[in-house]
Amino acid sequence: MTKFSKLIAAGSVVAAGLSASVAIAGHGDTLAAVKERGTFNCTGHNGSYLGLAEVDANGNWKGFDIDVCRAVATAIFGTHEGHVSFVPTSWAQRWPALQSGEIDAVIKATGWTIGRDGELGFQFSNAYLLAPTKVLVRKELGATTVADLDGGSVCVPAGTAQEVAMAGYLERIGTTMEFVVSEKTEESEAAYLSGRCDAFVQWDVQLATLRLKAENPDDHMILSDSIAAEPVAAVVRQGDDNWVDIINFTLSTLVAAEEAGVTSANVDEMRANPPSPSVGMMLGVTPGYGSGVGLSDDFGYNIIKTLGNYSEIWERNLGMDSPYKLERGVNALWQNGGVLWPLLIH
Incomplete structure (x- = not known):
């Protein structure tokens, strides 16, 4: 769970339309609804944001934001296959769609600003991109x-x-x-x-x-x-702290795995012989990683096994393994001169 500065900007028209009737989620309500439905409704993208959310000629979604959505679904269900739905919306429609419950989280290249956080009454995860x-x-x-x-x-x-x-x-x-x-x-x-x-x-x-x-x-x-x-974060309905924690735990796991050198290729080896107590907990060997927020303790293992760590997701969608060849820059780990760092695991 990286902790970055908290800032995003909102249009006054949308703010006026939502501020009087923002949906307030109760503790744990969103997770319960997602589990009952069997599907995490995500994004708010329309599939035309190259590198972050694209739809290929066969109708398959890909991109950095898309993989973040898949990571959250995997944290909840153990796999994203059959458990995540990418709901297309325009930039303006993402707020009403979230407020109405049509989507469970906006993960759509959304900057974190005081206006959106305060005036719209939504809640933001820790930033996953700067x-x-x-x-x-x-x-x-x-x-x-x-x-x-x-x-x-x-x-x-x-x-x-x-x-x-x-x-x-x-x-x-x-x-x-x-x-x-x-x-x-x-x-x-x-x-x-x-x-x-x-x-x-x-x-x-x-x-x-x-x-x-x-x-x-x-x-x-x-x-x-x-x-x-501009810090980019996931946006959810106000009042469900448990749901924000789940998204933050997911984001932090991606960064913590990169920091510890845990990848989709070596995660089984790491799980069989954890190099540190924190890696053992992150991969579910030691109890307690997910139970506090309603997830299984091996949710971290499931994410890394399925999607890889933060670096793998970056390189696949934006970096050297993608058509865009974008350097990590400020989105590198803190020890590599960037701003990414996870919560301590213990």
Whole structure:
């Protein structure tokens, strides 16, 4: 269970519509409902967020968020096969869908902000990603940092957090750029790819997927500057602390397994001969890992055996084993210079 800063942003229209009638879950109600139904209803994605949630030509879901959903289902049922449903919704519809009980958790590239936490009355898990805002450029410009783009132009969707963050960053570093603003993200992407601007600013995940849309992806690179960062977390109904704990225990298990070197390939060996008491508990050899939140004590073993640790999920969906080749960056383990760390197990 990683502990990151807690921040996310919400639209005022949605806030107004939900604030007066936010569903409040009782202790343990969500877990009981999911178990009775036999299915964890997850995501709120519409299947078009490359790297995080995609639907292939055969109708199969994949992506980082999708695997997080599968991990939660596996924690509850021992396997995600037949026990997780990916409910497609628009960005705006995810809140009513959660409030009504249509979905049990929003796991949809959702930033944690004070507005969403306080005004909408939902509850957030610990962050499972820190999404840095970065800049994509053509290599032919010779730029290695944003400062090298002084006097150039940057494409950005109008009215977004990225537009505000980029303006503030340029002011801080004393660099001037012309903003080429479009109403929709797709229009800004098209403007960059067509050469109307020198750079494009967005989450690094989106930049990695945009790069693949270029005629020659190798002609483009993501600069090292981190313009801003947004913690990404799962969202649930307010009031069911046990349900939040289950999601947090799931997330922490993925990170703890990576930290301990436990993988889908060696988890049986580790379970047979645990290298430490904490690994023994995480894999269900020693009692007590899941019973306190209504899970089996081997839920950690089931997750790692089925889906792998955090690193395996990252590399498969976003990293070197994926088309996007996205470096871990700030989402590395704390001892590797990142922000990820698990709760202590004892």
